[in-house]
Amino acid sequence: MEAGGPATEGPDLGGVDEDRRERLTALRAQLVDLRDDARKAESVTADRIAAVHPAHRAGAANLVHYRAMRAHDLRDLQNQLTAEGLSSLGRMESGVLTNLNAVIRIIDEVLGGHGPGVEPLGVDSEAGPEILERNAFALLGPQPHARSARVMVTMPGIAAADPGFVERCSEAGMDLARINCAHDNAAAWRTMATHVRAADPEIRIAMDLGGPKVRTGPIKDGPKVVRIRPKRDQLGRVTTPARFWLGRAPDGADMQTTIPIDDPAWPPSSVTTGAHITLTDARGRARTLVVEETAPHGALVSCDRTLYLTPGTLLHPDAGDAGDAVVGDLPALAQALLLRPGDTVTLTADLSPATPTDDGNHHIGCTLAEAFSAVAVGDRVFFDDGKIAGAVTDVSAEEIAVLVTRAKPEGTKLKAEKGINLPDTRLPTSALTADDVAALDTVVEIADVVNLSFVQGPQDVAELQRILAERHSPDLGIVLKVETVAGFEALPQSLLQAMRTRRVGVMIARGDLAVETGFERLAEVQEEILWLCEAAHVPVIWATQVLDSLADRGLPTRAEVTDAAAGERAECVMLNKGPHIVEAIEALTEILSRMRGHVDKKRTLLRRLGAWDEDRRPLIG
Numbered sequence: 322m323e324a325g326g327p328a329t330e331g332p333d334l335g336g337v338d339e340d341r342r343e344r345l346t347a348l349r350a351q352l353v354d355l356r357d358d359a360r361k362a363e364s365v366t367a368d369r370i371a372a373v374h375p376a377h378r379a380g381a382a383n384l385v386h387y388r389a390m391r392a393h394d395l396r397d398l399q400n401q402l403t404a405e406g407l408s409s410l411g412r413m414e415s416g417v418l419t420n421l422n423a424v425i426r427i428i429d430e431v432l433g434g435h436g437p438g439v440e441p442l443g444v445d446s447e448a449g450p451e452i453l454e455r456n457a458f459a460l461l462g463p464q465p466h467a468r469s470a471r472v473m474v475t476m477p478g479i480a481a482a483d484p485g486f487v488e489r490c491s492e493a494g495m496d497l498a499r500i501n502c503a504h505d506n507a508a509a510w511r512t513m514a515t516h517v518r519a520a521d522p523e524i525r526i527a528m529d530l531g532g533p534k535v536r537t538g539p540i541k542d543g544p545k546v547v548r549i550r551p552k553r554d555q556l557g558r559v560t561t562p563a564r565f566w567l568g569r570a571p572d573g574a575d576m577q578t579t580i581p582i583d584d585p586a587w588p589p590s591s592v593t594t595g596a597h598i599t600l601t602d603a604r605g606r607a608r609t610l611v612v613e614e615t616a617p618h619g620a621l622v623s624c625d626r627t628l629y630l631t632p633g634t635l636l637h638p639d640a641g642d643a644g645d646a647v648v649g650d651l652p653a654l655a656q657a658l659l660l661r662p663g664d665t666v667t668l669t670a671d672l673s674p675a676t677p678t679d680d681g682n683h684h685i686g687c688t689l690a691e692a693f694s695a696v697a698v699g700d701r702v703f704f705d706d707g708k709i710a711g712a713v714t715d716v717s718a719e720e721i722a723v724l725v726t727r728a729k730p731e732g733t734k735l736k737a738e739k740g741i742n743l744p745d746t747r748l749p750t751s752a753l754t755a756d757d758v759a760a761l762d763t764v765v766e767i768a769d770v771v772n773l774s775f776v777q778g779p780q781d782v783a784e785l786q787r788i789l790a791e792r793h794s795p796d797l798g799i800v801l802k803v804e805t806v807a808g809f810e811a812l813p814q815s816l817l818q819a820m821r822t823r824r825v826g827v828m829i830a831r832g833d834l835a836v837e838t839g840f841e842r843l844a845e846v847q848e849e850i851l852w853l854c855e856a857a858h859v860p861v862i863w864a865t866q867v868l869d870s871l872a873d874r875g876l877p878t879r880a881e882v883t884d885a886a887a888g889e890r891a892e893c894v895m896l897n898k899g900p901h902i903v904e905a906i907e908a909l910t911e912i913l914s915r916m917r918g919h920v921d922k923k924r925t926l927l928r929r930l931g932a933w934d935e936d937r938r939p940l941i942g
Contacts, residue, residue, distance in 0.1 A: 337431060337432065337433070341405075342432060344401070344405065345405065345428050345431060345432060346432070348398070348401055348402065348405065348407075348428060349425055349428045349429070349432075351398055352398075352421055352424055352425050352428075353425065355390055355393065355395075355421060356418065356421045356422070356425070358389045358390070358392070358393075359385070359386035359389045359390060359417055359418060359421070360386075361389070362385045362386065362388065362389035363382055363385050363386060366385045366817070369381070369817045370382050370385065370817070372817075372821055373817065373820040373821050374820060374821055374822060374823045376455075376456070376459075376823055377456075377820035377823075377825075377857075377858070379448075379452060379858070380452060380456075380820065380856075380857045380858035380859065381817055381820055381857065383415070383416065383417055383418075383449070383856050383857065383858065384813060384816060384817070384853070384856045384857040385813075386417035386418055386856075387413075387414060387417050387852075387853065387856035387857075388813050388853075388856075388933055390413070390417055391852075391929065391930040391933075392929065392930070392934065393929055394929035395410065395929075398410075399411065402424065407424055407427060407428070408420060408423070408424050410424070414449075414852050414855040414856045415449025415450055415452075415453065415855055415856065415858065416448070416449045417856065419449075449855075449858060452858040453855065453858040453859070453860065453892075456824075456825075456826075456858055456859060456860055457471075457826075457860035457892040457893075459798075459823065459824045460770060460798045460800070460824040460825065460826045460860055461496070461497060461525060461770075461826070461860060461862075461892060461893050462496055462497065462523060462524070462525045463523065465494070465496060465910075467914045467917065468889075468910065468913040468914045468917050469889065469892070469913075469917055470863075470888060470889050470891055470892060470893055470894050470913050471496035471497060471892065471893040471894070472494050472495055472496050472497070472893070472894055472895075472896065472906060472909055472910060472913070473495075473496065473497040473498075473499050473527065473862060473864075473893050473894070473895040473896070474490050474495045474497070474498060474499065474895075474896050474898075474902065474906060475499045475501060475895070475896065475897045475898045476498050476499060476500050476501075476513050476517075476898070477898035477902070478504070478505055478509065480498075480513045480516060480517075481505065481509040481510075481512040481513045481516070482512075484516040484519060484520070487513070487516040487517055487519075487520045488516075488520045489903050490520075490902065490903060490906060491517075491520040491521045491524060493903050493906035493907045493910070494906050494907065494909070494910035495524060495906055496524060496525070496893070497524060497525045497526070497527055497770075497893065498513070498514075498517045498524055498525070498526050498527070499527045499528075499529060499772070499895065500513055500514070500526065500527070500528045500529070500768070501528075501529045501531075502528055502529055502530055502531055502756075502757070502760040502764070503529065503531035503534075507760070507762075507763040510528070510763055510767065511763065511766075511767055514526055514767040514768070525769040525770060525798075526767060526768045526769050526770070527768065527769065527770035527771070527772055527798075527800065528760075528763075528764045528767075528768040528770070528771055528772065529772040529774060529802075530752075530753065530757040530760060530761075530764075530771065530772065530773060530774050531754065531756060531757060531760075531774060532752055532753075532754065532757065532773075532774030532775035532802075533689060533748070533750045533751070533752065533754050533775055534688075534740060534774075534775070535687065535688060535689040535692060535740065535741040535742070535743065535748075536687075536688045536689075536738050536739060536740055536741060537668075537685050537686065537687065537688075537704070537735065537736070537737055537738060537739045537741060538669070538672040538673075538674075538675065538685055538686020538687065538688060538737065539672065539673075539674040539675070539686065539737045539738075540655070540656050540657065540658070540674055540675045540676075540677065540685065540736065540737045541656060541674040541675065541676050541677075542653035542654065542655070542656065542674075543653055543654035543655065543656040544631070544653065544654060545631060545632055545650070545651040545652065545653045545654075546603055546629055546630065546631050546651065546654060547580065547629070547630045547631075547651055548627065548628075548629050549563045549565055549578075549624070549627070549628050549629075549630065550563055550627035550628075551563045551624070551625050551626070551627070559625045562623040562624055562625045563623060563624045563625070563627075563628075564576050564578070564613070564621060564622070564623045565578040565579065565580055565621075565622065566578065566579045566580070566616075566619045566620065566621050566622075567579075567580050567582055567587070567588070567598070567610075567619055567620050567622055567636070567646070568580075568581070568582045568587050568588060568616075568618050568619030568620060569616070569618040569619045570616070570619055570621075571616040571617070571618075571619070574616075574621075576621060579619070580630055580648055580649075580651075581648070581649035581650060581651070582619075582636075582646050582647065582648065582649055583646070583647040583648075583649045584646055584647070585618070587618075587619075587646050588615060588619070588620045588638075588646075589638075589644070591638070591640045592612060592615060592620055592638050592640050593612065593615060593640060594612055594613065594614060594615065595611070595612060596611075596612040596638060596639060596640040597609055597610065597611060597612070597638075597639045597640075598610040598611075598612065598620075598622060598636050598637065598638050598639070599636075599637045599639065600628075600630075600634055600635060600636050600637065601634075601635070602628040602629045602630060602634065603629040603630065603631045603634070604629055606626070606628065608624060608626055608628045609624065610622040610623065610624050610636075611623050611624070630648055630651070631648065631651065632648055632649060632650050632651050633647060633648060634647070634648040635647060636648065655736065655737070656677050657677065657734035657735055657736045657737075658675065658677050658678075658683045658685060658734070658735040659677070659679070659732040659733070659734055659735075660683065660704075660709055660725050660728045660732060660733055660734075660735050661681070661725065661728055661729075661730065661731075661732045661733075662725055662726060662727065662728050662730065663681065663724075663725065664681040664682070664683060664724075664725045664728075665681065665682050665683070665714070665722055665723065665724055665725070666683040666684070666685065666704075666711065666722075666723050666725060666735070667682075667683065667684045667685075667720050667721065667722050667723070668685065668686070668687035668692070668720065668721040668723065668741070669684055669685070669686050669687065669719060669720055670686070670687065670690060670693055670718070670719045670720070671686060671719070672686035672688070673686065675737075683735075685735070685737075687721065687741060689741075689748065689750065691748055691749050691750050692721065692741075692743065692746070692748060693716070693717070693718055693719065693720075693721060694718070694749070695743075695746050695747060695748050695749055696713055696716055696721050696743060696746050697713065697716065697745075697746070698713050698714060698715065698716060699712060699713060699745075700712070700713045700743060700745040700746050701713075701743070701744055701745050702721075702723045702741065702742070702743060703741070703742040703744070703836045703837075704735055704739060704740070704741055704742075705733075705735060705736070705739040705740060706740060706832060706833075706836055707742070707835070707836040707840070708728075708733055709725060709727065709728045709733050709735060710725070710726050710727035710728075711723040711724050711725045711726050711727075712724055712726060740833070740836075742833060742836045742837055744805070744806050744836070744837040744838070745806075747777075747807060748777075750777075751780075751781060751784060752773055752774060752775050752776050752777060752781035752784075752785075753773075753781065753784055753785060753788070758788060761788060761789070761792060762792070764797075765789065765792045765793075765794040765797060768797065769797070769798055770797070770798035770799070770800055770824070770826075771785070771789075771797055771798070771799060771800070772800040772802055772828060773785050773799060773800065773801055773802060774802045774804065774830075775802070775804060775805060775808065775833075776801045776802060776803065776805075776808045776811075776815055777805065777807045777808055777811065778807065778808075778811040778814060778815060779811065779814045779815045779817065779818035781815070782799070782801065782815050782818040782819045783818055785799065786799070786818075786819075786821065786822060795822070796822070796823060796824065797822075797824075798822075798824035798825065798826070799819055799822050799824070799825050799826075800825070800826045800827065800828050800862060801815055801816070801819055801825075801826070801827050801828065802828045802830045802864075803827060803828065803829055803830060803834060803850060804830035804832070804833035804834045804837070805833065805834070805837050806837045806838060809834070809838070809846060809849075809850070809932065810932055810933065812827070812850065812853060812933065813853065813933045816853070816854075816857050816859060820857070820859070825859060826859055826860040826861065826862060826892070826893075827850065827854050827859055827860075827861050827862070828861075828862040828864050828895070829847050829850050829851075829861060829862070829863055829864060829865075829891075830864050830865055831843060831847065831863075831864060831865040831866065832865040832866060834846065834847075834865075846932075847863075849930060849932060851890060851891065853933075860891075860892035860893065861891040861892055861893070862891060862892070862893040862894070862895055863887075863888040863890075863891035863893065863894045863895065864894075864895035865895070865897070866881075866884075866897070867881070867884065867885050867888060867894055867895060867896055867897075867909065868881050868882075868885050868896060868905045868908060868909055869881065869897060869899070871899075871901060871904060871905045871908060872896060872897060872898065872899030872900075872901050872902045872904075872905040873899040873900065873901065874901070875900075875901040875904065877905075877908065882912065885908075885909055885912050885913075886912050886913075886915075886916045888909075888913065889912075889913050889916040889917060894909060894913065896909060
């Protein structure tokens with residue numbers, strides 16, 4: 322028998338001396354106590370278990386058993402079981418009572434008889450994985466050939482304009498298409514869905530609801546100025562002059578950088594190839610532009626010096642009788658607050674555009690009004706995916722003062738519309754915003770699955786189920802996105818509520834979750850989510866930043882490849898969008914195919930988990 326696997330046959334131990342009999346008897350008593358705890362937990366939770374969909378009854382009961390087991394620190398018991406040649410219970414997730422009863426039976430056989438208290442096995446050790454795969458099939462679609470994990474791909478805006486892009490994703494190995502309702506609009510979502518169905522009717526469509534994301538407010542625009550500069554070598558010599566169009570670039574032009582001109586009739590016929598245009602830029606520097614090409618409504622020019630252009634800059638062509646031209650309106654520069662350790666940034670309920678300062682005292686709006694009544698002094702605050710960290714020093718109905726504790730010594734930029742994480746704060750908000758409820762009208766029309774963002778507890782799941790029922794879509798698949806500490810701690814209760822729906826799953830949204838839990842705890846937390854969902858026989862989607870460098874820049878990091886390989890332990894792996902996303906899909910499918918023969922649910926050490934205690938012990942600490 323393999324240590325850590327389900328126990329089915331007793332070891333051939335011959336006679337049993339009194340010391341060993343005493344040890345085995347004590348181990349048996351511990352196992353019986355654990356089984357009794359599991360049964361008591363099932364009895365207490367009987368009403369909630371009975372309320373789940375019939376397909377999830379066994380998983381719901383097993384989830385309750387597992388949670389009761391993990392309220393104990395089992396590491397010493399595991400070591401003792403292994404020393405006796407018995408199963409260490411390290412792979413009991415899919416069938417808790419099966420494993421406990423099997424080990425008890427073996428001990429009874431070794432002791433020479435059947436002791437009291439042995440009962441039916443519960444979920445069979447082989448049935449648990451089969452149930453999980455059936456549930457994965459129902460939610461995520463068929464298991465791909467040569468790999469067990471499906472691939473979910475986030476659709477960029479181009480998926481609405483270019484059906485060929487979706488076809489390439491399908492051919493590369495996409496099994497599910499993810500449409501993010503936080504971007505684009507209902508018309509674009511419908512077009513994306515049409516292109517996905519045309520590429521492959523078997524591909525499932527999952528749609529993300531945006532949820533109550535807390536973000537920074539607007540910042541005042543900077544000056545309207547464009548900097549244009551040539552490329553230089555390491556010695557500062559110009560290797561490629563700066564090139565741009567004055568006026569409008571012709572359709573299909575390789576160079577699309579344009580500077581508008583106030584006169585729609587510009588350039589005059591006297592401005593021809595080789596002509597010079599002089600100007601004085603925003604810094605008072607004299608610059609000369611050389612005309613390289615002309616078109617009906619513009620001229621391609623080059624310059625071997627850096628120049629700064631602003632609206633109203635005068636251009637002086639030297640050709641013929643061409644008059645002066647004037648640079649037209651330009652976009653304003655986006656500004657940012659520059660935060661350093663020791664600075665104070667005050668979040669305001671007023672969303673008026675913030676003014677950047679350099680005195681260490683900054684103000685910026687916070688988009689979630691409920692935060693001002695929920696945050697307490699001492700609560701941690703993270704900005705922009707954890708790039709900036711701080712702690713609350715003062716709170717009022719209109720302001721939250723935050724002392725910056727982590728940023729680059731030279732300062733870290735904080736821009737508008739960047740995420741704010743409050744891991745110590747229980748926000749009194751629903752996971753469903755008004756925009757989400759409106760988006761559901763389109764979701765129920767075109768999607769197979771809805772991903773519920775920022776789930777805080779079972780009440781959020783119940784609200785989504787109620788709205789789906791009102792829209793006559795009670796069977797739409799539901800995925801719970803775990804991305805906050807509160808969502809993680811309430812996961813068992815949220816799962817029991819979600820399992821009232823036939824098709825259900827969990828997404829480990831590791832971006833926000835890493836910020837909320839701390840990066841040092843992310844690996845531990847995602848393991849715990851995988852264990853809990855295996856106990857519930859619920860499929861998991863491994864998400865956020867998988868092969869991001871490959872998708873964005875065409876080259877993965879070694880750490881990303883290892884991370885992608887670990888995703889084989891989930892039932893689905895999600896890729897975000899990027900210019901090299903097709904290559905990322907191809908690479909991920911190859912990695913997952915190769916890992917299929919190496920990775921399985923591994924033996925685990927079962928220390929006590931306080932994450933899901935009824936008294937809601939804090940996750941951190």
